[in-house]
Amino acid sequence: MKRNLHLIVAAIVVLTGACKEPFQVVPGSGNWMSEQLVGAGPGAITVMTQNLYVGADVDLVIRALGTADPGDDFPALLLAIETVGKTDFPARAEAIADQIARTRPHAVGLQEASQINIDLRPLGVPAVVDQDFIALLQAALAARGLNYAVAATSNNIDVSLVSGLVHLRDHDALLVDADRVTVNEAGGQNFSVNLGPVAPGVVLVRGWVFARTTIAGQATTFASAHTEANLAGAPPGLLEQIRAAQVGEMVATIGSSDRVVLMGDLNDTPGSPMYGVLASSGFTDTWAALHPGAGADGLTCCHVADLSDKFANFDQRIDYVWTRGFARDNGTLQGRIDRFGDVPADQLQGPASLIWPSDHAGLVAALR
Numbered sequence: 001m002k003r004n005l006h007l008i009v010a011a012i013v014v015l016t017g018a019c020k021e022p023f024q025v026v027p028g029s030g031n032w033m034s035e036q037l038v039g040a041g042p043g044a045i046t047v048m049t050q051n052l053y054v055g056a057d058v059d060l061v062i063r064a065l066g067t068a069d070p071g072d073d074f075p076a077l078l079l080a081i082e083t084v085g086k087t088d089f090p091a092r093a094e095a096i097a098d099q100i101a102r103t104r105p106h107a108v109g110l111q112e113a114s115q116i117n118i119d120l121r122p123l124g125v126p127a128v129v130d131q132d133f134i135a136l137l138q139a140a141l142a143a144r145g146l147n148y149a150v151a152a153t154s155n156n157i158d159v160s161l162v163s164g165l166v167h168l169r170d171h172d173a174l175l176v177d178a179d180r181v182t183v184n185e186a187g188g189q190n191f192s193v194n195l196g197p198v199a200p201g202v203v204l205v206r207g208w209v210f211a212r213t214t215i216a217g218q219a220t221t222f223a224s225a226h227t228e229a230n231l232a233g234a235p236p237g238l239l240e241q242i243r244a245a246q247v248g249e250m251v252a253t254i255g256s257s258d259r260v261v262l263m264g265d266l267n268d269t270p271g272s273p274m275y276g277v278l279a280s281s282g283f284t285d286t287w288a289a290l291h292p293g294a295g296a297d298g299l300t301c302c303h304v305a306d307l308s309d310k311f312a313n314f315d316q317r318i319d320y321v322w323t324r325g326f327a328r329d330n331g332t333l334q335g336r337i338d339r340f341g342d343v344p345a346d347q348l349q350g351p352a353s354l355i356w357p358s359d360h361a362g363l364v365a366a367l368r
Contacts, residue, residue, distance in 0.1 A: 043218055043368075048105040049263035049321060050096060050340070050362035051226070052133050054114045054168070056083035057305040063232065065199035077166065081118060081127050086306045088350050089114075089131055095348045095357045097140035099340050100148070103364045106215055108148065108175040109224025110134070111265045115169040122165065134173055149178040154188030154207030156226070161201055172264075174209040174224050184219075186211035193245040195228050204228065208250055208264070212257065221257040223250055225264040227274065244273035251281045259325035261367075265360060267318050283322040286365050289333040300339065300361040307355035312342045314361070321365040337365040 057080065064076035100108060110133075118129040134150060141148045150173060157170040176183060188209040195204040208225035227243040247266065254260055262283060268274040270288070279285065287298040299314035327333050340346060340362040347354040 043216070044335075044366065045107075045215065045220060045259075045261065045326075046103060046105045046364065046366045047107050047109070047222065047261050047263060047321060048100065048103060048340075048362060048364045049109040049111075049224060049265070049319060051111040051265040051319065051358055051360040052089070052092075052096070052113055052137075053087070053307075053358040053360065054084075054112050054116070054170070055087040055089055056080035058168075059231065062199045062202055065202060074162075077161065078125070078127070081120075081129065083306050084116065084129060086308070086350060086352055087355060089133060090136055091348055091350060092355070092357050093133070093136040093140045095346070096362075097137060097144060097146075099357070099362070099364070100141060101144045101146060103366075104146075104177065105364065106177050106181050106220075107151075107211070107213075107222040107261065109209070109222070109263045110137075110171075110173040110175065111224070111226035113153070113171040113173040115167075115171070117167040118165065120162070120165055123162070134171070138175075147178045148175040149183075150174070151176045151183050151211040151213075151222075152186040152188040152209035154190060154209050156190065156205050156207045157203070158205075159202055172207050172209045172224060172226050174211055174222060176211060176213065176222075180215060182214040184212045184214060191227075191246045191249055193242055193249070195231065195234070195239070195242060198231060204231075206246065208246075210250075210254065218259070219257070220259045220261065221254060223254060223260065223262045223264075225250060225262075225266065227264070227267050229267045240268065240273050243268050244277050247274050248277050251277065251283075257325070260323065261365075262322040262324075263320060263363070265319050269317055278322050281324075283324045284327065284333055286321040286323050286333065286335075286337050286367070287317070287363070290335060290337050290365075298339070300342075300363070301359070303341075303356045303359045305359070307350065307359060308353045309356075310354075311344065312356075312361070314342070319360055319363055321363050323365075323367060326367050333367070335365060335367040337363060340364060 061076045061080050064072040113133045116129050116131045120127040152174045154172045159168045190205050190207040197203045206228050210223040212221050227246045298317045300319040301316040303309050341357045342361040
């Protein structure tokens with residue numbers, strides 16, 4: 001990384017975990033997903049997918065690193081660290097754990113499950129961040145009496161900057177309710193097709209995770225992914241083809257399992273090559289199937305970088321729950337799918353303002 005340290009900003013938020021009272025699920029509360037769980041018959045499955053959001057617009061840092069100007073690198077990095085403080089993942093983990101406690105998914109697909117380790121004190125900057133998103137979320141779930149185990153993770157982007165003082169590792173993860181889900185086989189891997197090097201010290205590698213499970217005596221395969229995101233300056237059509245290749249790799253690896261839930265932040269919209277690969281491989285877009293009328297757009301992205309926007313102004317549907325093997329004899333899919341993190345009631349108190357649980361809306365689907 002190029003350095004020009006005379007532009008260091010003195011005031012950076014030092015991040016610490018927050019202690020909060022755990023949310024309690026009250027039977028008979030009238031929450032639709034809680035009632036669905038209680039009344040679910042054999043074969044019913046509930047899943048959740050959530051991009052956890054690293055906490056800042058890292059594309060700004062990538063763009064700064066990619067320029068010939070050495071003076072813009074460190075300011076961009078400091079702005080990102082400051083934004084990570086404002087978006088307060090320990091507090092957001094509590095809100096996400098509340099949603100999991102309310103809806104009790106059998107499996108939870110997580111994207112941008114980050115590990116952030118930053119210590120700029122050797123440079124005279126009081127910036128220290130030590131956050132493991134999966135560990136923080138699991139601790140919040142355990143505080144609610146829930147036993148969600150990590151079935152699989154993938155090791156994706158691994159970036160070390162400023163002589164190792166800034167270290168970011170990106171993972172996909174799949175959590176399962178260990179009290180109700182038996183994992184028979186699980187794993188995580190990188191896609192064979194990736195964008196690769198995009199700036200000094202930054203190599204974009206994406207991955208996915210899966211678990212072949214048994215739930216109430218029935219086999220179900222879960223898979224979750226974070227396919228390649230848009231990046232300014234990429235050749236037209238390249239990223240769309242990469243995403244199509246990535247989901248195609250998932251489909252080929254999963255094989256002919258009878259019941260499959262494939263979910264995640266797939267970073268492309270209906271009608272894209274990615275969408276076409278899944279639709280032509282026997283998968284059903286759960287949102288489209290269960291929202292054929294009002295609300296069919298199902299937009300999930302994105303809130304502003306510091307999560308301080310008062311209302312969701314989404315313009316993309318890029319987060320999905322796809323299913324195969326759940327359709328009834330008449331070809332219809334039954335159940336419900338809703339968003340989380342798209343209405344003001346989902347906001348939580350951040351360090352300086354109300355913030356959202358993530359920059360993406362999550363999806364919770366109950367399939368009957």
